[in-house]
Amino acid sequence: MEALDYHAEERRKAEFDVEEMKIVWAGSRQAYEISDRVARLVASDPVFRKDNRTMLSRKDLFKDTLRKAAHAWKRIIELRLSEEEASKLRFFVDQPVFTDLHWGMFIPAIKGQGNEEQQQKWLPMAYKMQIIGCYAQTELGHGSNVQGLETTATFDPETDEFVIHSPTLTSSKWWPGGLGKVSTHALIYARLITDGQDHGVHGFIVQLRSLDDHLPLPGITVGDIGMKFGSGAYNSMDNGVLRFDHVRILRDQMLMGVSQVTREGKFMQSDVPRQLVYGTMVYVRQKIVADASCALSRAVCIATRYSVVRRQFGSHNGGPETQVIDYKTQQSRLFPLLASAYAFRFVGEWLKWLYTDVTQRLQASDFSTLPEVHACTAGLKSVTTSATADAIEECRKLCGGHGYLSSSGLPELFAVYVPACTYEGDNVVLLLQVARFLMKTVSQLGSGKKPVGTIAYMGRSEHLLQCRCEVERAEDWLKPNVILEAFEARAARMSVTCAKNLNNFANQEEGFAQLATDLAEAAVAHVQLIIVSKFIEKLQQDIPGKGVKRQLEILFNVYALSLLHKHLGDFVASGCITPKQGALANEQLRLLYSQVHFDNPSLLLYMVLLLERLLQSTSF
Ligand SMILES: CC/C=C\C/C=C\C/C=C\C/C=C\C/C=C\C/C=C\CCC(=O)SCCNC(=O)CCNC(=O)[C@H](O)C(C)(C)COP(=O)(O)OP(=O)(O)OC[C@H]1O[C@@H](n2cnc3c(N)ncnc32)[C@H](O)[C@@H]1OP(=O)(O)O
C-alpha cells in the first residue's frame, strides 16, 4: 500500500464528522471559511513557497522575507482583505518578519498607551506603512527586569524636548525584532527624568532612520545582532541593537495615555494603574497563547501522519508490519499532544474573550480584573509555550530519524517556536508573577473579599483542603466533575501550602526567593486547572456534527488524565488522590487511547504543504 492509501484508510475509520470538527477548531463556520480560503491563496502563490528556506544564506533568507512581506501587503490591498483575513494570510506565510512587530506591538502600544492626539498623529502613517515601527524594550543588561532598564529620557524644559541617551553599554537596546535593518521608528522604553527626578520606565516614539535614504539619524547607532538558533527559522527577523547619543525628540513623543509631562516639566500620573505601561505585553501574551495550538497542531499533524504510514516489526507470514501508531508507547506520547492542541485552542479562545472584556472595562475605568488578566495571560503564555516547545521536540522523536531531516518540517518549526518560551517574558519569571497573585489571593481569604473568576475555587478552599476523591473504578475518572475537583484540590492545596511556608520567613521577599521552585509549581497547577476547566466549559456548549462532541470528550479525558499521570507526585503528595486512584487514572488513560480517532482535520493545508515539501525534496 502507498503512503496516501494508508492515510485514506485511517481517514475512513474516523467516527466523527470531519467538516464539523474543522469548524470547532476554527471557532466558527465563518472563521473556518476564511482560514480555508486564505490557506489556498497562500499555497497556490509561488512567491510564498517555503520549501527552500532552510538552504538559503542569511542574506538571501532576509531578502526572501522582505519580498514575501511586500507581496503579502500588495495582496492584502489588491484583494481588500479584512483585518482577520490579513492576519490569516500572514499566519500561513509562516515566516517571522518585521511586520509582526509593527502590527503586533508598535501599533497596539500607540493605541493602548497614546492619548487621542498621539493616536491621530501616528496611527494613520503606521497603518499605511509610511513609517515602520518596532518595540524596543529589552536591553543588553535587562530583559525580564523591566524596572531595571537604563536608557534615559530626560526632559529639557528650555527646548520642550526629551533627550534620549544610552548611558552604559548594558543600556543598549538588544533584541527588538524589525530594528536591525528595517524600522524607521521605534517605541522605546526609557527612564523618565524630570527636574532630576526618576519616574520609572515609560514609552517614547523615536525616529531612527531617515524616511528619504533610510540611513540612521544623528546620534543613533543601530544594527543587526546576528545569527540565531537553527537554519532558516527566526533568522528571517532582523533582531537589532540600538544606542542613543543624546537624541532629542519632541515632548509629545512620550506616550501620554498613562502619565504626562507638562510644558513646564511637571510629571503627572493619570488616574489609571501604572501597570498599563505594560499593556502591550499583556496583549501579545494573549496572542501567543492563541498561536500555541497552531504550532502544536502542525507538529502533531506531521507526527500522526508519519505514525500511520510508518511500519516496523510484527510481520506475520510475510504480511504487513505493524503501523507504529498502534504501539501503546507511541499513542501515550502522541495522543496527549493531540489533546493538548485542542485544550490550548479552547483556552486561547477564552483568553481572547477575557482580553476583550478587560479592554472594555478599562475604557469604563474599571481596573478590577487587571491583576487576574495579567496572571492569566502570563501563566497561560508560560504553560502553553513550554508544553508546545517540548511537544514539537517529542514529535520529532516520534518520527524517528526522518524527524531530524529539515524536510520533515519539524526542526525548523522547533527552532522558530522555541524562543516563545523566552520572548514576551521568560516562562519561569512569568510563573512567579502568577505565584505572587496566588499568594495575595490566599492571604486575603479570611478578609471577606470573595475570589471571583479563575480564582473562584479558592473561595471553596475549606472544602478543597479536606475533600477526598471518590474514584473507585477506572471509569469514574471519565466524569468531568471528578477531574475538576481533583485539579481544584491540587491547585488550592499547593498554593495554601506555599502560603503557610512563606509565613515561616520573617522577610516575605526572602521567603519568596527561597520557595520559588514550589511557588512556580503551584502556579503551573493553577494554570493547568484553568485549561482543564475551560475545556469542560467548551464541552458544555452545543457542539453539532456526528461524533464530534464524543471525540472531544475523549480528548478532554486524555488531556486531563495524562496531566494527572505526569504530575501524579503533586496529586498524591497533596493528598488529593491515593496512589491506587492514580493507578486507576492510568488504566483509564490506556483504554482511552484506543478510542482516539486521529483524522486531525485542523491543518489540512499544512499536510498538503508538507507533502509538497517532501516531493520537492531530493532526500525523499
Ligand atoms: C503572525 C503574526 C502576523 C502579523 C502580526 C500581527 C499581529 C501579531 C500579534 C501578535 C504577535 C504574536 C506573536 C508575537 C510573535 C513574536 C513576538 C516577538 C517578539 C516578542 C517581543 C518581546 O519580547 S517584547 C519584551 C517583552 N519583555 C518582557 O516580557 C519582560 C518581562 N518582564 C515583565 O513583564 C515585568 O517586569 C514583570 C512581570 C517581571 C514584573 O516584574 P516586577 O514585579 O518587578 O515589576 P513591577 O514592580 O514593575 O510590577 C509590580 C506590580 O505590577 C504587576 N504587573 C506586572 N506586569 C503587569 C502587567 N503586564 N499587567 C498588569 N500588572 C502587571 C505585578 O504583578 C505587580 O503587582 P503587585 O500587585 O504584586 O504589586
Ligand SMILES: Cc1cc2nc3c(=O)[nH]c(=O)nc-3n(C[C@H](O)[C@H](O)[C@H](O)COP(=O)(O)OP(=O)(O)OC[C@H]3O[C@@H](n4cnc5c(N)ncnc54)[C@H](O)[C@@H]3O)c2cc1C
Ligand atoms: C527571538 C526573540 C525575539 C525578541 N524580540 C524582542 C522585541 O521585539 N523587543 C524586545 O524588547 N525584546 C525582545 N526580546 C527580548 C525578550 O523579551 C527577553 O529576552 C525576555 O524578556 C527574557 O529576558 P532576558 O533575556 O533578560 O532573560 P533573563 O531574565 O536574563 O533570564 C535568564 C535566566 O534567568 C532566570 N531568571 C531571571 N529572573 C529571574 C527571577 N526573578 N527569578 C527566577 N529566575 C529568574 C530566567 O528564568 C532564565 O532562566 C526577544 C527575545 C528573543 C529571544
